[in-house]
Amino acid sequence: MIGYFIELSSMGSTICYVSIRMWLFIILMIILPLYIIALIMAEYKKRRPSAPKNEKHKNDKELTSLEDVSKYFDIDITETDTHFLVGVKRRSDGEEMWDSFDYGGDMWFERGIGGTFPHYMERLYGFEVGFEDHKYTLKKDTYEKSSPDEKDPDTNDVRFWIEMFIFENRRWFRYSDWKPHERGTEN
Structure with missing residues (x-):
């Protein structure tokens, strides 16, 4: 009976471990594009022409x-x-x-x-x-x-x-x- 509980607990930790890895992957897939867009926008702001002189x-x-x-x-x-x-x-x-x-x-x-x-x-x-x-x-x-x-x-x-x-x-x-x-x- 104790072996059954040990097996269930190790299986549960495996599911949680996979779940945590999946959550980290999902979060990374959301944050990484936003970070790339922020870098592109910062570079664009540096390179774009300045506002017209009359502004x-x-x-x-x-x-x-x-x-x-x-x-x-x-x-x-x-x-x-x-x-x-x-x-x-x-x-x-x-x-x-x-x-x-x-x-x-x-x-x-x-x-x-x-x-x-x-x-x-x-x-x-x-x-x-x-x-x-x-x-x-x-x-x-x-x-x-x-x-x-x-x-x-x-x-x-x-x-x-x-x-x-x-x-x-x-x-x-x-x-x-x-x-x-x-x-x-x-x-």
Whole structure:
């Protein structure tokens, strides 16, 4: 009879031992992927580009209306025979905003149109977009007309589309009423 109890107790400890090993394996399989993801995210945060320059001043303001875009940003559009050259500067400090165009597109990204200014112009208007000398180029011959009667776009149309893009992505296009010497960022 005592031998029977010894055998049962050793069998029970074997089951518990296997069970503990299984529990350790399950816990390891849950924790290990989370640890790997944490390492990947830490590496990603080190390597990703820094936030756009216009986000470095926390007290800068967001645009509240479409009219604010032309009030606080200088949109330079040059039309040639083959394309439009587009450049945007913030009026308060003269900083070029082309880096913010690469971060924008939040609303359009949710709709599946794309996240950046080139995606926005390509998907909505069919423009082929390039980048040279800190300005975007929109090729005229790639514009897709919605109807045969529609006129070719001019600088006013392009200006309106850019103002819409800036306003829709206003968190990347902040402005300030301060002058450069007041913020301590003069070069």
